[in-house]
Amino acid sequence: MTLLNAGVAAVFLRAAAAKTVSPGVAASAVQELLGGRLRPSDNAVRLVAILELAAVALLVIPSVRAVGYATTGVLGVFFAVMGMTGKIRGSDRPCGCFGIADSKPLGTANIVSGLVFVAVAVAGLLGPAAAGTAAMTALLTSAVSSGWLLVTHRAAARTAYRMFLRRWGSA
Numbered sequence: 001m002t003l004l005n006a007g008v009a010a011v012f013l014r015a016a017a018a019k020t021v022s023p024g025v026a027a028s029a030v031q032e033l034l035g036g037r038l039r040p041s042d043n044a045v046r047l048v049a050i051l052e053l054a055a056v057a058l059l060v061i062p063s064v065r066a067v068g069y070a071t072t073g074v075l076g077v078f079f080a081v082m083g084m085t086g087k088i089r090g091s092d093r094p095c096g097c098f099g100i101a102d103s104k105p106l107g108t109a110n111i112v113s114g115l116v117f118v119a120v121a122v123a124g125l126l127g128p129a130a131a132g133t134a135a136m137t138a139l140l141t142s143a144v145s146s147g148w149l150l151v152t153h154r155a156a157a158r159t160a161y162r163m164f165l166r167r168w169g170s171a
Helices: 002-021 023-033 042-060 062-089 108-126 134-152 154-169
Strands: none
Touching: 002 023, 002 042, 002 062, 002 108, 002 134, 023 042, 023 062, 042 062, 042 134, 062 108
């Protein structure tokens, strides 16, 4: 369960960062779902980011992990419903989900990820307590987040690595 907690926390961490820095992408996707009539404010999108960050902290700290699972479950249902609505309405605006700028519109990926979050929440609430300490879960969350960031931005990472080697080699 510790690895699952870290994986979910890493996803929420990245998603929250994207919503905090660039809330307009998610707001535009939700506006499309609402028929273009109403656009959520940037602060409303950032509120979801705050819930995601709360889930990260709650999943990492063993004494409040049950609340983290409940928060994860609620967010999972929310994302699955948004995905179903996007699929039914034929959404075509990128949602910026998971911090991916060129993401697809709200749809199947959101349904699946939302259901995965719900499954992790149910398993965490009903299963045996996760053995991992806060430090181990935080470390794994950092490792998953860093790995995901490097894979997503591998071209920039390669360039930075080459520049580092050139400078280090000339020292």
